[in-house]
Amino acid sequence: MALQQIATNREAAEIYQGAALCKQKSMELLGEFHLPKGLMPLDNLVEVGYNRTTGFVWLKQQKSLEYRFKAIGKTVSYEPEMTAFVEDRRMRRLTGVKSKELLIWVSVSDIFIDKSNPSKITFANSTGLSRSFPVAAFEAEGEGRN
Numbered sequence: 001m002a003l004q005q006i007a008t009n010r011e012a013a014e015i016y017q018g019a020a021l022c023k024q025k026s027m028e029l030l031g032e033f034h035l036p037k038g039l040m041p042l043d044n045l046v047e048v049g050y051n052r053t054t055g056f057v058w059l060k061q062q063k064s065l066e067y068r069f070k071a072i073g074k075t076v077s078y079e080p081e082m083t084a085f086v087e088d089r090r091m092r093r094l095t096g097v098k099s100k101e102l103l104i105w106v107s108v109s110d111i112f113i114d115k116s117n118p119s120k121i122t123f124a125n126s127t128g129l130s131r132s133f134p135v136a137a138f139e140a141e142g143e144g145r146n
Contacts, residue, residue, distance in 0.1 A: 005083055006049065006058050013051040022048045026059060034089045034113065036121065036138035041067050042078060050086075058083045059096075071137035075100040076108075089113040099123065 016025045022045035029050060030037050040059065047060040058081065065078045082096030090112040098105040110124040113135060121138060124130035 005056065006081075009051040009054055009056040009058075010049065012053055013049045013056070015047065015049045017047050019043065019045055022046065022059070025050075029057060029086065033086050033091075035091070035111070036135055038138045039111070039121075040078070040082075041065075055085045055087055056083065057086050069137055072133045074133075077105060089115065089118075 016022050023043060025048045026040055026042065026045060027037050029048075030039055042059065042061055042065060044062045044065070045059055046062055048058070050057045060081050061078065062080070064080055066075055067078065068075045077098045077100070079096035079098075082094070084091040084094040086092075090110070092110050092112075094109050094111060095107075097108045099108055100106075106125055106129075108123050109126045110130075111121065112124075113121050119135055120132045121135045122130050122132045
């Protein structure tokens with residue numbers, strides 16, 4: 001499914017390759033959409049694409065990454081390919097990102113910051129379950145790689 005969406009949105013997209021440029025562009029995109037820059041702590045990116053017309057973005061990395069956000073005590077898994085539709089303060093229809101809850105991995109499908117409470121960021125899955133955390137926990141590129 002992710003490959004199909006990437007292929008569909010690739011023609012009109014801005015595409016960047018190379019680890020340093022991809023890291024820079026992913027940080028710029030997060031900033032452009034008023035999302036915390038530490039939300040995607042990915043250093044081994046090989047491609048970033050963004051279709052401004054549809055809002056579709058994809059990130060490809062060499063291999064999966066597990067990252068522990070120490071401020072909230074959560075481990076997140078980033079697959080080799082991640083996709084989302086981005087808009088101001090929101091990523092929707094997100095693929096390739098999972099959070100460890102107790103002993104199971106739960107897919108994250110929506111991330112948003114409510115304008116009425118910009119200090120909280122909410123992560124939801126496709127069943128409608130969600131959890132909110134302080135935005136500050138995702139603002140800086142912290143330590144915690146597994």
